[in-house]
Amino acid sequence: MWYPNRQNPVSGTFVHEQVESLRQAGSDVRVMQPLPMTPFPLPLFNKSYRDLAAVPDEEDDAGHSVYHPRYLTLPEHRLFERVGDWMFHAIRDRLQSIYQHWPFDIIHAHSTYPCGYVANRCRDEMFPHVKVMHTIHRTCIIDAPNYNRACFEKVRDSLDGADFNVFVSGEGMRLGLDYTADRIGPFSRYITNGVNTEKFSLSCAERQEVDALKSTYSKSWNLVFVGYLKEIKGVKELLTATRNLVAQGYINLRLFLVGENHLGSYVDDYVAANGLQNVVVQVGAVPHQRVKIWMRFASTFILPSHSEGTPTVLFEALFVGAPSIFTRVGGVGDVGSDQQEALLIPPRSVAAIEQAIATLMNDPLLCRELAARGNELIKNKFTWALNAQAHLHVYQRLLGLGFARRKDVELA
Known part of the structure; x- marks a missing residue:
């Protein structure tokens, strides 16, 4: 859901920094950022829809592709409990095509609902040998569960269904454990964000x-x-x-x-x-x-x-x-x-x-x-390099591998 694109270059810079650090640490990472549909005539009346409509289906990010399949979503989080299923149908063919040419090992979803829910469903219905990891940010652990009871259940079930959950805050982890009656404790960890020290040093x-x-x-x-x-x-x-x-x-x-x-x-x-x-x-x-x-x-x-x-x-x-x-x-x-x-x-x-x-x-x-x-x-x-190393340990745990092997990761 969050990643910089041509129309919004500051959206999800934290995910972009993590991707770059993971690549520098030896992971092969591809990025998929599903975007909301912008059906005519909405772009005529709303700048945000015009900006979304202008983002191409595939962008180049420093030599790497970023894919933008389109999914249905409604204003003001209406029927948000159904967005996960709409997103799944929007991305499944593209993800299947990517897998045929590049059989990835892990889907790393940034949010537990809807993206983590979609990742769980992709694993269960399409890629039974792929592992799924969620990174849980504020929106998907504090906001989404409170839209309605059905959304709460989607969040809870998505947390339960992940192979591993990473929380960027202690508050989020406490909520996740509470929502699931501590069931996710053995496969959860707190790993917060960081800073790219090279980029944030001044020339x-x-x-x-x-x-x-x-x-x-x-x-x-x-x-x-x-x-x-x-x-x-x-x-x-x-x-x-x-x-x-x-x-x-x-x-x-x-x-x-x-x-x-x-x-x-x-x-x-x-x-x-x-x-x-x-x-x-x-x-x-x-x-x-x-x-x-x-x-x-x-x-x-x-x-x-x-x-x-x-x-x-x-x-x-x-x-x-x-x-x-x-x-x-x-x-x-x-x-x-x-x-x-x-x-x-x-x-x-x-x-x-x-x-x-x-x-x-x-x-x-x-x-x-x-x-x-x-x-x-x-x-x-708290640097992105340290963040990448912490995530590599999680990837290795998920796949049961030694520290030397490179991981192939799909970020959604």
């Missing part, structure tokens, strides 16, 4: 860009947010906290919003109504490879989400040495500790956001200490 030209930004905004204290501008990301609370801090005398505070706007005119209206035109800078969406420039520029990085799995920007911000503020949601607390690598605050709290920002604005030494400890933590424990 000389990129350092010059950072220096230029710092020079341009040398008189302000620069707070950077990176993510979709959505209510669930805590953007509304962040704007309110920024307004309050400026009113309290923190007049050198400047907020940079880096990411695609999903709030319509809300940010513009709020900025205008509260006189924040010289405080809030809407950068807009940037390519993933340029996120590190904004993070390295930041006096502090903030992600005040209401809910998360384990956000990739957590690892990226800590690695580049940005003193950071995160809400303690999802897997955030599994990675860093409050006052050690970052400031961790409760979600949905304007007061907590204000206090955390003010704390870092008033304590340069704490900023430097957080930055150093965060960078060290990520380098030692």
Whole structure:
């Protein structure tokens, strides 16, 4: 479900990074990203449908094919309990064709429903010797089970049916064990995401860009947010906290919003109504490879989400040495500790956001200490190279193989 494509190059960058790391570690990986159907005349009236319709059935990704079979899905998760079956019928012929030329050993599905359900069914009906592994993210363990009872049962049965389950957060794993009455415990593991340390290191030209930004905004204290501008990301609370801090005398505070706007005119209206035109800078969406420039520029990085799995920007911000503020949601607390690598605050709290920002604005030494400890933590424990090695151990366990043999993996 998640993978960068020509129309949305920032979608699922965490899966792309994992794929690259697995290939570098010796795995042969092919990628299938099923996409929703876009029947006429929907693309005429909706930009998101136009963007989806523009994605070809097969794309080249650095010399590797990414397949995009189309499946039926309905707005607002209507009949979501049937989407798994619709996706199965959409991909089975393509997957069978791939297998005839390249008999893969494992289907690694990123989500337990619908993708993991589809992978289980493909194994059961088409590839009895293939193993199935699910990586469980926030959406498929927190959101999908709550759409309705039938969706909950699909998620639970999909977890039960996998040969192995990997959870990217401790919270997700606790929920998975609860949903299945601990049945999946013996074939489950917590392996969180990471950062590509090579890609997130700055080149000389990129350092010059950072220096230029710092020079341009040398008189302000620069707070950077990176993510979709959505209510669930805590953007509304962040704007309110920024307004309050400026009113309290923190007049050198400047907020940079880096990411695609999903709030319509809300940010513009709020900025205008509260006189924040010289405080809030809407950068807009940037390519993933340029996120590190904004993070390295930041006096502090903030992600005040209401809910998360384990956000990739957590690892990226800590690695580049940005003193950071995160809400303690999802897997955030599994990675860093409050006052050690970052400031961790409760979600949905304007007061907590204000206090955390003010704390870092008033304590340069704490900023430097957080930055150093965060960078060290990520380098030692949370890189995509380490993630790939952990997954190779799981693959080897599934296939009963020694460490020397290369694995063939199909990611769906």
